[in-house]
Amino acid sequence: MGLERAGGVNRRVPAHQPPRDLGSTARAAADLSPSSWRGLRRPASVVHVLPLASAASQSPGVPEARSAHRPLVYGLSTSGTPRKPRTPHHSASLYSSLVGADADRAREHLVSRGYQANFAQDGRVSVLDSRTGELLDSLRPITSNWWARDFTTERGPDGSLDDSLDREFRNSERVALNQIRDIRPPVATKSQRRALDRIAAIHLVRSHSFVSRHGEVVENWLPRAVNEVASDPRLGAIYQDLIGRNPVAGELHSLVRAYVRSAQERGDFASPGAMRRMAARIAEVLRRYHVQLVSAYAGQVPGFILPDCPVAHARPGDGRYGFAGGLAVGAADLIIVPVERRLVVFYTAHPLAHVALRTKRAIRTINAVLCRNARAEVACHPDDAAETARLIRNIGARRLG
Numbered sequence: 001m002g003l004e005r006a007g008g009v010n011r012r013v014p015a016h017q018p019p020r021d022l023g024s025t026a027r028a029a030a031d032l033s034p035s036s037w038r039g040l041r042r043p044a045s046v047v048h049v050l051p052l053a054s055a056a057s058q059s060p061g062v063p064e065a066r067s068a069h070r071p072l073v074y075g076l077s078t079s080g081t082p083r084k085p086r087t088p089h090h091s092a093s094l095y096s097s098l099v100g101a102d103a104d105r106a107r108e109h110l111v112s113r114g115y116q117a118n119f120a121q122d123g124r125v126s127v128l129d130s131r132t133g134e135l136l137d138s139l140r141p142i143t144s145n146w147w148a149r150d151f152t153t154e155r156g157p158d159g160s161l162d163d164s165l166d167r168e169f170r171n172s173e174r175v176a177l178n179q180i181r182d183i184r185p186p187v188a189t190k191s192q193r194r195a196l197d198r199i200a201a202i203h204l205v206r207s208h209s210f211v212s213r214h215g216e217v218v219e220n221w222l223p224r225a226v227n228e229v230a231s232d233p234r235l236g237a238i239y240q241d242l243i244g245r246n247p248v249a250g251e252l253h254s255l256v257r258a259y260v261r262s263a264q265e266r267g268d269f270a271s272p273g274a275m276r277r278m279a280a281r282i283a284e285v286l287r288r289y290h291v292q293l294v295s296a297y298a299g300q301v302p303g304f305i306l307p308d309c310p311v312a313h314a315r316p317g318d319g320r321y322g323f324a325g326g327l328a329v330g331a332a333d334l335i336i337v338p339v340e341r342r343l344v345v346f347y348t349a350h351p352l353a354h355v356a357l358r359t360k361r362a363i364r365t366i367n368a369v370l371c372r373n374a375r376a377e378v379a380c381h382p383d384d385a386a387e388t389a390r391l392i393r394n395i396g397a398r399r400l401g
Helices: 025-030 113-117 164-180 190-205 208-230 233-243 251-266 271-287 360-373 382-394
Strands: 004-006 009-011 107-109 124-129 135-141 147-149 290-296 312-315 334-340 343-348 355-357 377-380
Touching (some): 113 164, 124 382, 164 190, 190 271, 190 334, 208 271, 233 251, 334 360, 355 360, 360 382, 377 382
Parallel strands (some): 290 355
Antiparallel strands (some): 004 009, 124 135, 124 377, 290 343, 312 334
16 A cells, blocks of 8 residues: 555555465464464455545545545545554553563663654654543653563573563664665665565564464464364365375364474464564565655654554554554555654555655644554654644544545
8 A cells, every 4th residue: 555646636556465375384384373374365455555635526534536446445534433442541651561570671662762763852752642642741761762671581481581582673673773764765775675674573563562462363363273274275285295195184183283282382472482483474574565655844744653553554444453453464455664753654565656745634644544553652753742632632533634
């Protein structure tokens, strides 16, 4: 999904997601991981773009466009669709209290300080409640914003702590953030594109929303998924290609169950293991798409916001936003990555040209999606705090377009 200009109007362009294959027997079993098997194996679907300008003949604030696949499709709207369930508001202490780790452990930022710095003024951001628009902190230091202790750290049977994943993420982010700060419209270089994929993948999995969804998948969905995967005819075909014979009755079910038991014993389904595995998998998914740069004119319009779950993947037509909405990345038809105050990136199914936005309405449309993707809070440049508060207060009462 992306934006395309035509005659001064941002219009919808139908496109298809890249094909997906099962791979191998081992890959099929590995696809039992959170949010991946169903999402990545969905049939290819139409990818719709986000229109930001409405024609005179349209209903006020409700952009519409004709599509070869749908007779009439509405753009992103912030009314008419119930907001997703929200967790009760918590202050920044939410991110330091849920893990229950020792106080002397190092902080792990869920949204890296370097990322937050792209939206900050002198190392500080304004933080608002994403549900009510209440200003929680007008100048919160990024060093104390959105962190937890031992969030990606795994405790071994002997009580030892393995923080290798945190170190891997921080090392990767350090390089990638330096690269994406150099992105200049109209296009991103290949190395900048790879850096975007890494930053997006890390921040998608290093979140309370991912951990919560992962727990639900393991507890509720995984037993059913064993039968679903074992019954898939593609798995039988893969088995025949690899082994040279057809599986006997019940053999595939036994193999899949054995894999799941082994993965559980190894800790592969624990949150840190799932984060490492899914960060790599999500980066692979994102590489299948093109990226479109969408910028905001400095001085003319407010900037983009940064949610506590920064990367928005959604199906707005279904009212599903992020892992909290039970949505896999591969099942989304809208993926937005805020890069800095004046730049966001859309992942699109085919190349689309850079778009520079000049109106508050256009910025509000994108910020509304980012806000809906938030778990509890959003951050912004201090100069954008008043505008962000107005947006949040009106998000359920107005159609933004």
